[in-house]
Amino acid sequence: MNPSMFAKLDELFHQAMDLKPGERGAFLDAACGRNAEFRRFLEGLLANAGRPHDVFENSPTGVSPTSELSADEDMEVLVGQVLGKELEGSGERGYQIVRLLGRGGMGLVYLARQRNPERDVALKVIRPELATPTWVRRLRHEAQVLAILNHPGIAHFYEMGAENGPIKRHFYAMEYVDGLPFTGYATAHNLTCNARLELMGRVCEALQHAHDHGVIHRDLKPGNIIVDTTGQPKILDFGIARLTNTSIQATTMHTAPGQIFGTLQYMSPEQASGETASADVRSDVYALGVILFELLCGKLPHELREKQNWEAARIIREEEPTRLGSVDRSLRGDVETIVSKALERDPARRYWSAREMGEDIRRYLHHQPITARPPSTWYEVRKFASRNKTVVGFLAAILVIMASGLIWSLVLLARVKDRNARATKLAETFSDVLTFADPSQNPDTFTALEWLNAYSRQLDESFPDDIEVRARIGLKIGRGYIGIGEYVTGVTRMEEAYNAYMNAREYGPRHRDTLDALIRLANAKNFAEERIEALDAAALALSLGRQRGDAWDDPLSIRALSEMSRSLSRIEEWQKDALSMTLTAMRLAESNPDMDPDAKLDVMVNTVRVLTACHQTQDFNDLHDRLLSALTKRRPNDPINPNHSIHPRLAAEVYEFACVLVGQSEYDLAEPWLTVVMEYRLARFGEDHPEYLITLLSMGILRETQGRLELAQDRGHNARRRFFEAEELFRRYAAGTSNKWPGRPDKLAQPLCTLTRIGLRLGTVSLEDVQEVLDSTRDHLVDSNEKRANWLVTDGLCRLRSGHTLDAWRELDAAARILENANGADAIATKRTVQLRDQVRLLIEDFAVEPR
Template sequence: MDTASGEDQFQHIFIAALDLSGEARDAFLDKVCRKQPDLREEIEEILATLDPTELTGSKEKRALDIFGFCLDLDREARAMYLAKVAERCAEVREKVDKLLTSHGEAADAEFIEASPMADPEQVPSTGLKANDVVGPYRVIHEIGRGGMGAVYMATRKDEEFEQEVALKILPYAMATQDLISRFNNERQIMANLSHPNIATLLDGGATDDGLPYFVMEYVDGVPIHDYCDFQKLTIAARLRLFRKVCSAVHFAHQNLVVHRDLKPGNILVTAAGEPKLLDFGIAKILRPGSHEPVTLTESGVRPMTPEYASPEQVRGEIVTTESDIYALGLLLYELLSGHRAHRFGNRTEEDVQRVVCDDYPPRPSVVFWERFQIERARGTVVLTPESISEKRRTDPRRMERQLRGDLDNMIMKAITKDPDLRYASAEQFSLDIVNYLSGHPVLARGHSPLYLMQRFWERHQFAMMTTFIMVVMVLLFVVTALVQHRETLAQRRAAEMQRAKAHFVGEFFSDLFAVPQVGGPAGEIPANLITDRAMRRIQEFYPDNPAVQAAVMHTVGSVCLNLGAENQAESIITEALALRREQGEARDVAESLRVLAGIHARRRHFDKAECLLLEARSLTEAEDDQIAALMDGQVLQDLAEVYDGQGRHDLAEPMLWRALAVFHNQDQRDPERVSRILYALISHYQELEKWSHEEVLLKWALEEQIQAGSDEYLVHTFARVAEKLRREGEHARADYFLQCAFDLSRETYGAQHRLARNLEQALREFDETGVAEPEPNDSPLVQ
């Protein structure tokens, strides 16, 4: 079946409606325009100008209106329309003819002479009108014309059954032997093709005058590109619809038929969404087992539609199935991008051949961004990225991403100039579309490892993301469980160690004091006795637990150090350190290093102390927990004292501030430790006679020490405050803080302690001056 575009349909329905009037016209329009109300409205608007009442009044105005409508009509429709105008008012007709003549398009202008296959508008009329009879069929109206005759909508005239059909007949003027042979060839092709997406041949025969005709199912549909736009089909939906067209074309190829005129107007889509392939008028039959077509063309004529023709067709070469693959590529180009790959207009045959055979169109993802203006019978249409993407239910950026890559390459492979590089068959083209829709690699892109990985990821993105999330969750669970298990073991080990130390210390010292002492003042126990007895008991209590041995030895060494037995303390701490190194617990090793460094610092062996503390620092920095951070703060404070002892005050100051930051910023802040570091900072600055920070640090130290209840350091801070006030000439306030320091020292250390006696001596010197005691709140430091 030949069909025309939506514009051709408009022309033919209009011509049929011209011969009708009144209720007959209304019934006809109701039937043929029931799904196209806009089309009916346009036709009735033009027909309304033939109303006699409309032709009265200003003839110039009516002539201008009719002239405007004439420009939208083809030659035949215009001639018939003007004939009706002349019947009603010859004067208006004359005015319209003058306007058309001046416009260069007079209604009686001659057709340009050319092959009857070149332009469907040049196909002669068959002379059939509505209600004419052809065989058992009654003509309703003309549907369209093409290079192989005219097509009418018809119905059977007998009573057996009623069925709307499409009747195709060859006009008298075209009834040459060659065209009759070609017409019968099309009928034979249609008879051999039975496929859901190919229009079905129902009947055939000849008129009483010997003109051949055949009858096909009437396809009530619209061209495929219009259907896709009307329905606003997405890219994926258009691809699925296109696959049905590929199926029909592949079926024809399997039956040795090359269509040779695949274009949107030859593929109608029904209301049910099924495409129907039409018009096998210029199709070729291939010899079985060969791709060489049987020669059926007349000399000098190459029947084709240039915008959808392959290079082989344009050059007049032998046409095979590869030409249909090329046309399918051009069709998909238009369905997806919204633009035709080629637009020729009034170009010469040489221009057409150069463009089709040599020039490649822009890729669909590129041409999509172009703005293009199209002149149609019913107005101007402007193609824009926004309008095109809106008809595909997307936006321009997203649509470009969809076209770029696989779809670009698939289309460009189908329309390559070399037939051997195109898809081998319509089925292969269709299968590549399946690959694209399912996320598999497409044949047109090759199989590079990077591309294969990309498609695998896109195809399994949800599953891979889900798997990845599950793996991460499992890993997090395992890591969390391991960390918690480690913390639990550490806490259990620490608790066991504390119990062991407490038990050992209790038992050891009970036993120690129960033994009669030899030598020395009563109540005093020699340090060597403590260490010797401790080492023996440790071996007895924990022979197979070196970790507990090391912890207990460290505790005993600390006791000895507090008793002033530095030598014994050094010996036992060194042994504990050796055991802890074997156990590999960084915090325990750092703890013993710190105590050992303190012993050397007391002896003013600052270089040895520095080495030990730097080693301890390297261990605490490597650990990432709160306990290690606290240990690191203690090491920093110890290093500052060592640097001060070495006279390297520039290194001591930043160490103290860093230590202060550690203890001050902890979640469980230690006010006592903060107060100690503040006192160390005060002493550091007073040693260097730097007084700028003194008042702030003294206030801060008093607050922290009072909060912590750190009487030991509070005594020293009161004394420091007194020194500051005395230096500033505030003797009364200085005397007050000195008295506070003395009273607190007696409570803390006892009246006979060296610090208490020194403070008492300082107070006597103040009393000799006779200065009165101030009120406590008078001091700005207290405030």
């Protein structure tokens, strides 16, 4: 193409950009006529209109690798014209071209040697035949942006110019960054999670410098952040940056309303909506959230592969991003909270600046409480309600029917169809594994895990294409994993089973077996404490069942109601409704003669859980007796502790109830229940089993708390007795944990820390021993608020005994704030966090009092 044709192309391009996408086809027909090559070129420009950064991208200087050049003969000719030569008209600062670093759609980037001062630089050059006013203006715009900024985390700008020779090349010189793209650097150097966070913290600092100077990047992505050979990340490619400083506003690159600029995968919802005026610094913060998500788990928060641009933009605008902890459970807690806050769809709920995000990252790395709070469960339920208006209507209908007494007059539906014979044999074999995987029947969790893994492999190898068998047996395997506490694997298997039912031709979304799988999936997600996901699944099952005509007292409807009540019981604002719902489900189950007895028991056990979560202690006692009687009649051969009348099926619920009583400071009421469970689990499983060890730990916490209360009431002798009992319990816990998980210091860190704290009170350990424990456990107690606070409390006591009162106060106060923040983020704090929070409060009030 000659220069006049390129000028015409530039003119038509801007005319087409002013049209709606649906109107461009007719315009191109009229403008291009039969010139297919011209139309193809123009369509290519329009397809990349939202990505002007493509001029120079994807290399250490923001361009494509040179390996892409071989297919472009015209480009090779252009490269050959300048390699080894000096840019004409560049004066005494002359630039000697060394090699081509890469190219984009309309530009080139060279590695060049500058004459004065002598240094390597990156030269960004617009192809001469494409040097239209629009692209020259964009090059000048990026150069001006870089000239404003001066930070080690941003590539430095040197100068801009143009050759005065026969071929006029517009260019600017900038710092040559020799390194790797952001995520690629982390992978190549196998960085730890903390090292990746530290790297992101430095990017936040650099970006904040840009924001402080009125520059919004608008196209942050891993390819535009290069980490050099010293480990310094540098932000590149400010080609579509927006300038907010009024003194330089006139040079800002403006965009038409509705025009989308940037890279979709890393784009904020407001950018994806084409709302360029509302895209402020928080849009860059959103992009940082996407990059950090990818940096930590290797995936993007939205699945956009093979999606058309319009569909990808809709997903970003309307759908919630994946939670980091659902991809990698080890990242749950503060790290997930930081990423989630950056990825809020509503800009008002995001970090207000890159500095704020970077400061939270630094707080986490220094074991300090972060300022971001997880979204409250009530907020998530409101979002659930907005997504499921029909289901929320069903909830209202439930309460109306309950009030009117009409629920007892509803009609029963047909029973479940006979099972398919192809899966019968494997299912019968697998029933033994389900029993084997039940902790109440088999104490050897690890052997059960081996069996489950073996059956999973057998299922995958024997029935790779049999959707129905994979659905039925996969569901059972998932239940087995849930039974031994392998929640992530269990949920995954059950999701696969549910999806298999959905995809089977003879089943589909409204088939009873599909709905049964969906309710079981909700149950599994409740066990995994994925409350909103569980609520979604149970509500969907109820909705689909009602659409197919199921009555309220249909067994599937009852079970769905029961699982929904369990999810809602953990949300303070919905606990009243959860109680009504669970009691209704239980009454419906008890009055339905056609409901499977085991399913009825499941509903009753769920009711126990809901009562426990809602702290309905009196109702719990009554229901426990009824449930114990029902279990004994249903399974007369199940072992029951003869001294304490505890049933294996109820051990977990009784333990939860005891923990609730501890959380309510009802220590005397909690002690007999906790003792019952501890003795049962010791006799049933042995002293090294996790079920017994966790009960032992809770009893140790209870004894320590009782000792502290005795101390506060000036009963020093009783206090010392309680502390000695607690110390013995923690020693037994540490010994059992060491035997069960040899070589796992992370498992021992928390009990050792607590044991040391008690020994410090009793004078049974030296300050040197305490400091040694603190040093060895510091790095193993950062994955939860409770563990970090526990460490801080022990460190505070050590400083107190050493006479460093002010430092002690700081540590104890930091622990208290961590726990207060944790409680504020979720209406129902975990039981042990509540216990530890109360301990910290009393320590801060009476820290100088010692047992006597």
